[in-house]
Amino acid sequence: MxxxxxxxxxxxxxxxPNQPEDVIPFLENVTRGRGIPPERLEEVAQHYYHFGGASxxxxxxxxxxxxxxxxxxxxxxxxxxxxxxxxxxxxxxxxxxxxxxxxxxxxxxxxxx
Structure with missing residues (x-):
């Protein structure tokens, strides 16, 4: 029906992100146009890496x-x-x-x- x-x-x-290699590109996409420094993205990435790099x-x-x-x-x-x-x-x-x-x-x- x-x-x-x-x-x-x-x-x-x-x-x-599906895997660790996706984390930084994912974060860059999320924050695009906001001028977030790469160091801050690396800090946030550590949260994903702590859980295997996947959401x-x-x-x-x-x-x-x-x-x-x-x-x-x-x-x-x-x-x-x-x-x-x-x-x-x-x-x-x-x-x-x-x-x-x-x-x-x-x-x-x-x-x-």
Whole structure:
């Protein structure tokens, strides 16, 4: 059964680094245009490195998407789920581009953060 009035669900989130190599580029993206000194970014990066260099938000979003897909299937709801982040991959513009390519015209947005 299709979702009334919607042809997709977009999970919109802040984003976070997936691995240690992502931390500094992620922080540079988050703080772009704010003139944050590199030394301060390194200080903040240490918080991520302390926990393995990855943000828990990514695994939480993947778990949420899996749970939603399971619930949609149980309910017979045929609604594709897309995921886009403001600050890290998968980035929102990429998700929106894929949605447009897939013909999505009316998406419901679930904002996680």
């Amino acid at each position: 299709p979702a009334p009035n919607y042809d997709a669900l977009l999970l919109l989130s802040f984003g976070g 828990p938000i990514n695994e939480q979003n993947l778990a949420l998407i899996a749970a939603l897909k399971e619930e949609f299937a149980r309910a017979g709801l045929k609604l594709p789920i897309y995921w886009g982040n403001r600050n890290w991959r998968p980035l929102l513009p990429d998700a929106l581009g894929q949605m447009a390519a897939d013909g999505v015209e009316r998406a419901l947005v679930f904002v996680t953060s």
